[in-house]
Amino acid sequence: MREFIVEADGGSRGNPGPAGYGALVIDAATGETLAEAAEHLGTVTNNVAEYRGLLAGLLAAREVDPAASVHVRMDSKLVVEQMSGRWKIKHADLKPLAAQAARVFPPGRVTYEWIPREQNKRADRLANVAMDAAAGGKAAADTRAARAVATTPEAAVPAGREATAPSVGWGATADMGAPATFVLLRHGETPLTPQKRFSGSGGTDPSLSDVGRDQAERAAALLARRGTIQAVVSSPLARTRETAAIVATRLNLDVTVEDGLRETDFGAWEGLTFAELRDRHPDDLNAWLASPDVAPTGGGESFTATATRIAATRDKLIAAYAGRTVLLVTHVTPIKTLIRLALNAPPESLFRMELSAASLSAVAYYADGNASVRLLNDTSHLRP
Known part of the structure; x- marks a missing residue:
């Protein structure tokens, strides 16, 4: 069974505001980036954009190999904790997105890990490319980079990269800027x-x-x-x-x-x-x-x-x-x-x-x- 890493992010400029997501699929054994996805979403909340990024990453991974196992890494503690089953999903806009994400792969084939924002820079970059393109007047379709196979060496992530474990309480949010x-x-x-x-x-x-x-x-x-x-x-x-x-x-x-x-x-x-x-x-x-x-x-x-x-x-x-x-x-x-x-x-x-x-x-x-x-x-x- 192949193992993929999905890194995903979403953001909105304003909450809600003009939003977009970015996601990439990485071969865990080689570090090769297999697919990328990015899209402008119109006006939605930051959390909706993050869930849309997760969903896009999982769909891209399934398209590459539907039999693979997937390890998702995101800097959104909300998405990671909710999809891991430790936090309840209460917001009406997030429940259907979470349900769709849970159905992409069979139960037990997807795991989740929180990573600091600095370790999620490429997904963040893709999300910002989508939002920038929309701000420049391009249509949402023009911002898509879905299922695009990476060709540059710098796109690869070294296999086995260590992720920083989340800390407890306020320390987990110390890099989030002023609240x-x-x-x-x-x-x-x-x-x-x-x-x-x-x-x-x-x-x-x-x-x-x-x-x-x-x-x-x-x-x-x-x-x-x-x-x-x-x-x-x-x-x-x-x-x-x-x-x-x-x-x-x-x-x-x-x-x-x-x-x-x-x-x-x-x-x-x-x-x-x-x-x-x-x-x-x-x-x-x-x-x-x-x-x-x-x-x-x-x-x-x-x-x-x-x-x-x-x-x-x-x-x-x-x-x-x-x-x-x-x-x-x-x-x-x-x-x-x-x-x-x-x-x-x-x-x-x-x-x-x-x-x-x-x-x-x-x-x-x-x-x-x-x-x-x-x-x-x-x-x-x-x-x-």
Whole structure:
């Protein structure tokens, strides 16, 4: 059985933005490059482009020898971990691409390895050639170099080249450049907060209490001392816009309102305490606690629906603030959801996090889709 190495990459200039992929097939025994593929994809996300590069590389390898085994090497930790079965594939745009890639060869004939970006330069070059050609006005068909047999000696990769093993945590992303860092500030107290009443996006939209305004001022003072915030983005609800305005004034920044950061809509449960809900609607509450797919009664929003909205908002903001530190002023569920998604934790983890009013958390997002949770529920600025 022949063994091939597939190196693949994809990228987008903007996320989403003009995108392309590159892939090559290498004979593992000789180091000879057997085929290359590159294509402009129009406007898609970086992750979609990476999966398209993987798929193109596998199809090219199958065309050369459908009986071969394949070892895929990519600098996308997301693709490698998901295709290896260690991470779940949750994004709707990636699931069909991953399924297509899994069907190219029989199960067990393809293995995956993460490599640093500098070891994936040729696939990256092909992807950039595709994007450059499109930027120059050429059609996607003109950017294809599919199934092209390499003829130059410098195209070969020495057989048995050692790959650097990925490190754990933030070290694995040390070569990815500056991340988009979200500093997550929960709004200050409202009159409903100390009573622990459901207060989502479908309720009375309360403003901050005097305590809440003092908490916002304390958070603003801390963030001003640190001096790292470059932009402020807020949920559209009154309590978050008021908190954001207090902080932004101290930082001399404007506030951008992002609807996707709003709190979950708790439907008919808005304004009730947990105890009141337990007494009045115990079956509905139990069903909600048992499944993230269950929405609160009366037109509420399930945690699954909230997570889908938050993930899309996250991706939008990562693209808009790549390499920058931005303050997101939002609510309990959006912040817990961002933390949960960054940790790839199950939905029930939402019930296992404490998140105080005016607390600070932080997540850094790197170019390969990896994330690093840096802070959770810091309330040190609220102490006397």
